Amino acid sequence: MPAPLIEFPADDPDRARLFWRGVLGVELAPRPTAAGSGWEIESEGLRLGLHERGPGPGDTASLPYFTVDDMATALERVGELGGSVIHPGERWAVCRDSEGNPFALAAAPEDSP
Secondary structure: OOOOEEEEEEOOHHHHHHHHHHHHOOOOEEOOHHHOOOEEEEEOOEEEEEEEOOOOHHHOOOOOEEEEOOHHHHHHHHHHOOOEEEEOOOOEEEEEOOOOOEEEEEEOOOOOO
């Protein structure tokens, strides 16, 4: 089964692409014309899409969870890149991206001996 697509609307797509590149280290590329407008990345089980916000039902927010190796650093990057932390935590945190979309960060599990 392919990885599910997590799609975000954006008021400023360039700013949103910069935000996700900074937080997750991924570069969203333009979609092929047949796939519709916007940008997308599929890498290592992540399928993330971005499109310019419009009036349709796909222009509402969702709450996907992204696993990060270093929670403190990721939360710092969220703020530096124009996002906000709504509910900080050591194991998980709820945030908003540069476009106001909610998302969550989850700490990667520590390796067991």
